Amino acid sequence: MSVNQRKASLITRNVEEQGTRRLFESAAGIIEEAIIGSMEPKQSCPALPETINLARRVNWARQKLRPRDPTDLHFVLDxxxxxxxxxxxxxxxxxxxxxxxxxxxxxxxxxxxxxxxxxxxxxxxxxxxxxxxxxxxxxxxxxxxxxxxxxxxxxxxxxxxxxxxxxxxxxx
Structure with a gap:
């Protein structure tokens, strides 16, 4: 595994972990924070997935952890x-x-x-x-x-x- 692939894997794992901990925060904000915290200014990582794909991955993982949408008006408001x-x-x-x-x-x-x-x-x-x-x-x-x-x-x-x-x- 190359250095770029390891860095991309580390950032992806960090994004997924933070995304499942911070359910109601913007996925894009979490991704930006993870990338800025893991890379030097002007450094690139060609192996890193596109931001939109990372956001989809985070939101898919969060979907199971978020409360279900109500099906009627008699729901308990959390x-x-x-x-x-x-x-x-x-x-x-x-x-x-x-x-x-x-x-x-x-x-x-x-x-x-x-x-x-x-x-x-x-x-x-x-x-x-x-x-x-x-x-x-x-x-x-x-x-x-x-x-x-x-x-x-x-x-x-x-x-x-x-x-x-x-x-x-x-x-x-």
Whole structure:
């Protein structure tokens, strides 16, 4: 086995090992980190597989270790991968389920709800400083349906979460 093949084998093993330990991190980031940590600047390794092939290999190995996708709405929400400060509300109406995700800071910024109820899964605001304007997400909602009643229960849930009652009502 040549030096290049040994180095490629070492990097590949390292990538697979790190990929199965860090299930929810980007495969590309793990690969880049492993390559940078194993090679000198401007050094090449012709035996190293393409990054896309390494990523496929890592994701294939991870697939068995990740939680299964839910098959219905009665699943237990594993909050171990979402911080307590971000997972805010799990609400339901009739046979539908909606999960509201927002941080306290995002909710604090959500002070005006003069929008109509539309089929959107997130609430944003615009922040302007000088000539620069940025769109900032305030709340994310995973909804199992697009009915008006679902939006009403989600928006009421968000209003309940607000630190001060700055939003008194919303257009329904």
């Amino acid at each position: 909050s171990s991968h979402v911080t307590d400060e971000f997972l805010m509300k799990d609400v339901s109406n009739d046979t539908r389920r909606h999960v509201v995700l927002a941080s306290d800071t995002m909710l604090y910024l959500l002070v005006d709800a003069t929008f109509k109820v539309v089929k959107k899964l997130s609430i944003h605001t615009f922040v302007k400083s000088g000539t620069c304007t940025k769109q900032v997400p305030l709340a994310f909602t995973l909804m199992s349906g697009k009915r008006r009643s679902g939006y009403v229960v989600v928006l009421k849930g968000i209003i309940d979460l607000l630190p001060n009652r700055l939003v008194w009502s919303f257009a329904a």
